[in-house]
Amino acid sequence: MARRATDVYTEWRGGTCRVKWWSGEYLPSGRKRFESEGGFTDEDEAYDYGLDKMSEIRHGTGISNRDSATLMEDWIDDWFAATDHAYTTYKSYKAIINQHIRPYFTGKAVGEIDVIAYRAFRKHIQKKLPAAGSSRNVMTVLGMILDDAVPRLIKTSPVERKRQRGRYVKRTTRERKRDMDIAAVNQLACNAEVVFGYAGYVMIWTMAMTGMRPGELFGLRREYCYPNWPGSDPHPDEDEEERYAEDALRYGKGEGLMPAIRVQQQVQQEKGTLAEVSPKYYSYRTLVVPQFLADMLEKLLASHDNKWVFPAIGGGCLGSAAFSVDYWPHISKGSDERKKGPGRRNPRPAVPAVPDFAGKRMYLIRHGHKAWLDEGGHPRFAVESRMGHEVPGVEGTYSSVTVPMERAIMKSLQERWERFQEARDGS
Template identity: 50%
Template sequence: MPYIEWRGNKCRVKWWAGEYLPNGRKKYEWKSGFDDEDVARDYGLDREYEVRHGTGIKQRDSKVLMKDYCWDWYEAQELRPASLTSYKSIIKVQILPYWNGRPVGEITTWEYEAWKKVLNTAAARGEISKGYVGEILMVFGMLMDDAVVKYKMRRESPVIRQKRRGKYTKKPREIKRPMEMAVLHQLARNAYTVWAYTGWVYIWTAAFTAMRPGEMYGLQRHYASPTWPATEPDTDRRAESLKRYGEMPALRVQYQHQWVDGEKVLTDPKYDSHRTLVVPPFLHEMHEALLASHASPWVFPALNGGDLLGTQFEKHYWHPIRDGAKERTSRRHKLRPAIPAVGEMTGKRIYLLRHGHKEWLDEDGHSEIASESRMGHEVAGVKGLYSNVTPGMELRIVETLQDRWEKFWQSGPFWMPPVPTPLPVDQKVAEFPQARRHMEIHAS
């Protein structure tokens, strides 16, 4: 039974916490500030009921400060490097400055709603994006959910998720237009001006493979169609792939290139979407010419010869490609003619090239399993369990993509860049030790 005692004009209630002290005596918890003994006793009875049924919240746990709990929670997460980096930043920059010294168990719904209003106000002012607000609230909601379910630090979460009420308001969607070959040609032509033949091939590869930007950054020459699957390190996959892709050139999406704790790291593709992508003959020929023109381990080296991850790709590559740029005449920068803006893509994300590829697959009538697998998605449920991408499906994809390419050029004439001069083999090996290793792998 709970014990009631008066302290001045207030009474407090003590109850057994279900634990014992080192000396064998029962450990009690208490709460003070009551004006009525019956109310205090009922409160103590409720706590003892929770102790008996294993639902009690220990006061020492509920008193843990957010500045300690957030980092303990973060260290316990098993997520992809990009997600961990994002969560770490949100905790450090957004959550802790507001909740730092607040006990986990004392955060109320009123306080949460007030904080949410502060974030939404900042978004309305343009200080942060609405999408970023959603990410912040998502991470905070996960923190509170785990405090309730996993760690028993609270009885319920202060984040109340209500079903939609009132008049339905349709969410605004990004305006997209069908991806036209003429638009892609202009983007590729601009990319050639910015980035030479590498830029030309980059745009066509992004549009005709639907690879994610990080996967494009991380595409290494030994996973490109001119060398793979002969350079595949996994012997079982190499044997199977040589048999399957002998007549259909294909590249392997094995990694994406990302920053992890300030270091450049090759990580698994998003959602573990390792996959093989058949490429149409015209793109395979482009990759052959591109790889022969340089000895970088990356299929798409940056202007300085390094990797793309170390560049400000959006600012220095994509923005002038899509938005155009003035002529460069200063000796401080590489001379460059004026670049025309591509009206349909001005201000748009390069990710829309991936969206456009999915439109092509749907337009050409390819099966859902073949289409979603190529995009790096999983088909859920029984349909995904029983379906499989066959060589015939991949062959039809190659045929429709090649047909789209050929029909466009037949409607020309259109500008095409000169094919770069191949780099001498001995120069490749001398200048880039990576190339020697790749040649040795291929020879073996």
């Protein structure tokens, strides 16, 4: 033993020097637990290294050798077990971890993942998943895993966000969209009526005029829809009694009231079972609707007694149906005439394709709704709130959606519908 002070000492072994320092922890026996680093050829350098380690421990920034040697697969398990996500997010993260992150980092310690290792994985995943959105999702999950390892297992996160060295790569490629033509929406609605009845027709117009997400549309129950709501609201939250009272004075059927839909839930598949859960990002909101749509919704609810406003062909929830396979392709891409015959149900006429939406996501109708609101010049806060988005900063804190704002939205959407009807009748 060559030197010793403040729980740091050095010793020579062969031709190199090793330094030991107290880790700040005790063994079960009550003795101090020491850590060490060897390979030094200069004793003063080794001793100073030990003093630096002790200083980090005193200031709470030290990482023990044992912690930094934690295997990535063990840290991933601990991290994932401590997260709390909605089921769809949980399922997505689990798939990303098991298919991409865990296999790549198996056998590697968390302390080994520096910026070079991070870049190597990014290059690997971009080659494996050329779609920018897919590779970006994987890197987002890895980023959270590594960020949360600080300061317990690593001092700083190797995740790069602001600067990226190397060859410039355009980060995102935006999905190409066309202006949403109301005539195309009308054709989608007519096609949907052929595919699954009047409920389909009204559902397409509801999405175009409210911007509701598909899961919110599929999960819309009659007690939250005009003309029943807000009188039929079950008042599930006792802390919301003030809002319930205000809703009764603002919305509904009658003179001076605005027809509206309440977005209170969405439906999702959870482990093979349909679940009614909170809207995405807990974006509970009230959506005023133009009068023509209010009339459609009233007619639709009078035509059936199903709990779902837009029931599937068999009467169940569209959330349990293979909507993206059995409904949307026929509505957007069109289909041939279906004649009655052995093993064939529900004969129907041919359905024309809608070029603006053929091969594209139904979700683009929601995007088109926002564009319509922007074209109408409505306040940003009113638009983002209607879309179910959180508005950050001072604007989000101090702004509110007023009755005049809602009436202006109703008016502009109603006028858009009336202009379309006049143009169609004139032709």
